[in-house]
Amino acid sequence: MIDRETIIAIATPPGRGGIGIIRVSGENALEIARRFFEPFPGDPEHARMYFGLFNGSIRDMGYCVWFRSPHSYTGEDTVEFHLHGSPYILKSCVSDILNSDLGRLAKPGEFTRRAFLNGKLNLLDVEAINTIISAENYFQARVLSEISEKLGDLVDSVRKNLLKALAFLEASIEYPEEEETRLAFDRALPFVRSSIEPIKKMLEIYEKKRFVYRGVKVVIAGEPNVGKSSLLNAIAGYERAIVTEIPGTTTDTLEVEVEHGGLNFTFVDTAGIREGRGKVEKLGIERSLGAIKEADLILYVFDNRTLKNGIPGDLKVYLKKIIPVLNKIDLEDIEEFDGIRLSARTGQGIDILLKKIFSEFESKNLGENLIFSERQYRVLSETLGILSNFLTSINSNLPEVLVSILIEAIEKIENLIGEVTTDDVLDTLFGGFCLGK
Ligand SMILES: Nc1nc2c(ncn2[C@@H]2O[C@H](COP(=O)(O)OP(=O)(O)OP(=O)(O)O)[C@@H](O)[C@H]2O)c(=O)[nH]1
Ligand SMILES: [Mg+2]
DSSP states (O other), X not given: OOOOOOEEEEOSOSSOEEEEEEEEESTTHHHHHHHHEESOOSSOOTTOEEEEEEESXXXXXXXXXXXXXXXXXXXXOEEEEEEEEOHHHHHHHHHHHHHTTSOEEXXXXXXXXXXXXTTSSOHHHHHHHHHHHTOOSHHHHTIIIIIHHHHHHHHHHHHHHHHHHHHHHHHHHHSOOHHHHHHHHHHHHHHHHHHHHHHHHHHHHHHHHTHHHHOEEEEEEESTTSSHHHHHHHHHTSOOSOOOSSTTOOOSOEEEEEEETTEEEEEEEOOOOSSOXXXXXXXXXXXXXXXXXXXXXXXXXXXXXXXXXXXXXXXXGGGGGEEEEEOOTTTOOOSOOSSEEOOTTTXXXXXXXXXXXXXXXXXXXXXXXXXXXXXXXXXXXXXXXXHHHHHHHTTTSOHHHHHHHHHHHHHHHHHHHTSSOOHHHHHHHHHTSOTTO
16 A cells, blocks of 8 residues: 655754754645745746745744655655754654654665655666665765666666567467467577576676675784784774784774775785684684685785794685785794785885775776666676576477466566555665665
8 A cells, every 4th residue: 555644854864064954755745834934936947946044942043845746756746854953853744744743763774765666767866866865985876867867778678689589489389380389489589598698798898897886804913912903903004903022912803994986895804813812802703714705805914923823724725815924024024925925113115005095996887887786787687697598498398388488577577666566675675874864
């Protein structure tokens, strides 16, 4: 059942700001504007800002904007009050509106959910909006303007190709002579093949570039006292972690965020790995191993003393993502070391290390990525699975069976845009939104 109650929420982030916006959507929006804002005309102009007073338990000066359905974000009648950005004022105005019984508080993402249900947005737009709101880098911020539209176009063309293939196969059911069937298969096949190619490519690029959306996790690991925390501090540019000459100083993981080239890098300092001495240290080492497992890159730090031990056996599985680092070269430099040599104390070599890390991910960031959510990745992988199944069974199956496989694939890819969705997909998606959006 579609819920048509008028919904109300503060749309600006919690905390103080120059302005704060209250958003109201639903059939009582205009009535709410008339009741609480003055002066407000009987027949307001669409999308015009009116200057005046919000007249509730407190009075605040500001603007009121009116959007007539369907020309609003949600597609419903909408009113926005642009007031002073004090949490106290905004909360007080919202509770005045709620007390009028003309509406209820909106749930997180409910404005966008209504926009989707009213056909103003498809699911790709919804995900793009969510990515944009939480964007932390250049690549995420581009999603709405460029990527989501291209993905929509691509899905559209894949869907059209599959529908063409479907038409040939369906025709062959009506004319079941063997020759006709063969001909229909031959005609359908290129359309299926040309749908598979772009999907495969999209999935491959996304697999390499997930870090654009998740950030890059660089874990600093090594035996105690080799200078891991000192390295973290040198990268951060301030004393983030405690450094002492006592082995086992760090007992918990510590993070520092660095932005570079439009990407987010999280550097994680960890407890030194050795046979744990006490309960705290043992738990710390477990955390270190957990972080190592999730890392995109591991800086395995040595000093002269630990060099002979090499990389521990149980980290050998991560060898591909390990950069060996030799620290404390201000004390004693060793020329033949296959990795980065540096001194966390003097800063020598830090720039070379960072350059190596950044350039590694910059080079992985090539190729145009069209997928920007795990949901999209999953739906496209499943579509690919169904289409591969189609190809392997084309010689052994009846046209009826092939038709049903194709229909399954078409329905699957339509999920991407949201032509068919279930409530729990929507709940998960909109649940991740902030209040007032
Ligand atoms: N000379 C010199 N000393 C360093 C350097 N880096 C770290 N140290 C010293 O090495 C000792 C250990 O440094 P930390 O950064 O605490 O080492 P850690 O690997 O984090 O040690 P745990 O937290 O115990 O695992 C401290 O006394 C540091 O001052 C360096 O580049 N040169
Ligand atoms: Mg430490």
